[in-house]
Amino acid sequence: MALNPRFGNPRKPLVSILIFNYNYGPYLRECFDSVLAQTYDNIEICFSDNASTDESWNIALEYQARHPNVIFIARNRRNFGPDANFSNCWGNARGKYFVELCSDDALLPDFAERCVRVMESDREIAFTLVHRAILDEHGERHEEPPFYNTSCRIEGPEQAAVYMMAAVNPAISQIMYRKAITHGKSVVGGLAARWYGTRIMDFNICCDFPIAYVKEPLMLHRMHLANDSFGAASNMMEVIGPYVLNHQFADTANAYGHQKVVDRLPASIEKVAGLALRYSVRALLAGHERNARRYLDMATAFCPEIRDNETCIRLSRYWTLQKPEERRDILDTLAIQDNLVTRSVSYDPPPGSTPLP
Template identity: 50%
Template sequence: MNRVDNEQLLEPAQAAPDTRILVSILIFNYEARDLEHCLDAIFREPRLDNMEVVICDDASTDGAWEIAKRYARRYDGHITISRNNKSFGKHENRKKARQMCKGIYALELSGNAEYRPAYVREALAALNADPHLEHAYISRMRPVNFFLPPQKLVRKTSDRELAREPLVSICIYNYNYGRYLRQCFDSVFAQSYPRFEICFSDNASSDDSWEIACEYAERHPGVMSLTRNRINFGPSINLRNCGLNLQGKYHLKLCSDDAIHPDFLQRCVTLLEANPSAAYAMVHRNLLDEEGKLSSEPPFYSETCLIPGAEQAAVYMMSSVNPCISQILYNTEKSEARRMSGNLNDRWLGDRLADFHMCCDSDIIYVKEPLLHNRIHGASDGARMAGNLLQCMSEYVLVHQLADIASNHPHMSKARDRLHNALEKLGHLCLRYCVRSLLADDEKTARRYFHLALSAFPDITEDPIYQRLAGYWHATPEEQQTILKTIASEANLVQRRLSYEPPPGSIPLA
């Protein structure tokens, strides 16, 4: 099963780089008494063409944040707003704010700097005419690869903070999941582990998501950083906003329709602190339906353990192990820059690539207790991926990428040598989707999976199910029903029902 969160399936595709606007008007550490006047000047006619406004509030206490929220509502689609849970300081807040800009140019306004539209218009025209011209406070912006981790902010850590439990950053990126968001937030604030922050980003939701997030931030001051994109920029940029605020030694990418057990953080942090060789801790999950009903499935491994990275990588060649990104608490330092950008699979399978890459250098921890409640929506998401063959086609590219990564590490030969087995398993997976499509009366999709199985693994012709399916297409309707009934009774069309023994070299953990 591919690890794809629901937001990635439901959101529109990320905007292409050539759609960048001309200028980002960047407002940061601005005094509240002058902010309304500044924003009125920006949006007063005639306004600049092709612009956006980005407001980054540095945990102000003078009312500037309330003004920013009010103007963002008034000029919906034009203003991106963000608020730090604690003050970063002007220099670091500026660094964060610039990474949120989508413009070719950035006009920076701070303190009580005056906005002069006529002068700005002239300056932009001059900058456009002369590529070598520089300006004091209108800078040229380099295109940002939003798949790469953001530039890390540096905040001073006091001796008191160093002596406490390590900080955990919980990144919640959301799009129109207001109906589940309260349960998600409540599960975080019910944690037995005391030291965490929430980095929340909303992708211009049209429901009540933003109002809910602001409500919880007011109820828990100093804990939540908040960001709302002016338009839906896609899930990669939305998650990246969370990374701009991330300060924890450990972090969790929590899907906003999921919920975590009260002991999730305590259990994972304790194990990671006791086993510093591990890059992340992966927990088992329960399934949560749209009405909130829980159901269970067997844990992937039969016991909680520390697993050698090379051995886990070999397992990743054959299985994703954790279908949901919310199952993993990462060591931030060990996971930085591990996401591989610029490849075909990054949007859908970037996290699986990153996890595999971490296994090249680090061990991992598996926790058999179901500490995540993973929301499973109807059939729409799975049907979309199954209908366009993405489940299997992306997996074909992925296993080749994983084998290629492994080939660069001598100790990863076991993972590299499993490419043939991985393709064989993929061929059988294609047949399973073929049969499922036939059972759903979707013969067109079934044919595509049938031929894809042969493309992925040519030796699949020796499989009895393939041989029966080969005769299905030319049979009479009555014969087809008999063939399909026989295949359905023999083929494994259900989810895994057993747990596996941990890989060789694994160490049991209490």
């Protein structure tokens, strides 16, 4: 089906796909093609490039020439950061709904159709969050359990309480937003915008509006060494960030009177400490002993009681052992520990959730 953007169509609203890019040329064609292959045809693409030094801009020019009425492209004269890329796309997006699609990710063909159907059937829903599948550095697809075990409508404050304990959607590409609702909910500027801007926006939205969750994987999230997630993991942002965010979330929830969210702050800090142990194990398995030790120390700093945790005991013992085979035994045990290195379970939706029609 060829895309045919139409503004102001009440029966089939326009969806804007905002694609931000910097030096992801090797993945960009797959990203563009995944949008062009959507079963929902009222879609426009707003693309912005942050002065890439690879083939990205030539690829964008190629696709824009082939689809001039579908794709808007812009390029910054130098890398001004993620805010500049977002502004380029946002200023040209006309859709009732929008998706922030990372240029190394891809959408499955029915992503837009499923999300629009959900939000058109319930005008209170602020965004639809879908499950993902993983693409590794070789392009191989890997499945993971959905976060929730059923597709459902979730009351906003209940989802906000879950956000205190878990990110839920590790990839920003997993969400379609109702554009009018996002005004005043986002954050810009530096590291907060780059890694946590959308998480703050999602939490702020949930303080006011219900959201929807689709358990089927409708997008592909690519994991590779140039991915922002790897950078965040190496500089401790994947743990420091949630620790700071949870305090900010609690302050925000308190202003809304969502006491259940506020009351979860102590438990959320314990969960962050456990997350630090998870990243310590991941770092060890990847051969990065220094980072592993830093994560272990951070876990005990956030929650001293975690020293009694079995995983923490094993990690601490690792550095007391001299023989390589003894250290390897510790790693082998940690690698197969259930729900440690990666999440291996799905959860019941929060109280008050209702199945999607």
